[in-house]
Amino acid sequence: MRIIIDTNVLVSALLSESAPPGQLLAHWRQARFRLLSCADQLEELRRVTRYPKICARLSPALAGRLVNELSGLAEMIENLPSVDVSRDPWDNYLLAMAQVGEADYLVTGDKADLLSLQRHGRAHIVTVRDLLGLLGQVLG
Structure with a gap:
């Protein structure tokens, strides 16, 4: 599974390891999915x-x-195309990354701009709780 985690979720994970964003990072650290950045x-x-x-x-x-961990362990996507889909132009690089990296999921807490899109290319745009539920089903 190829996943992009929005920066707002990464920051939340740093603030509380026991909260759902922190749990999601723990799954990545346990190699339960491939993280794209x-x-x-x-x-x-x-x-x-x-x-x-x-x-x-x-x-x-x-x-x-975390920055060092991401740069060393995540799959780094380069040569992002210009994408103009989100109402928030600062989010478009995430959509470009999902497109080029063939992501399965883009995980975000951004209800107004990203979650409202529901998909970009093959990537489903979901909340942290949604993805944790999916991981629970996959990992049994």
Whole structure:
């Protein structure tokens, strides 16, 4: 299974390992799915984790460790095409990554812009809870 995790979900996972986003990252670390990422996402993760409201709740070392983990263990997608599908232009790189990386799922908490699309190419756009349910069925 090839999966993209939106940056908002990754940040939530850093804030609480026991919450559903943290559980999803644990499944990845246990090699239960292939995680796709790209340079744009790593840069977004670096930028977002420097916001004052995030820094107040998250150690920079923890954020840096996730960036290193993603760059070393995730399948890095390159040469993203221009995609103009989401109402939020900052989300279009995720859709481009889903397209080029032939993702099965794009996991997000973004109800207004991404979840409302439901699909992009072959990728189903789902919530963390939806994917955790699917993983539970697959892993039995």
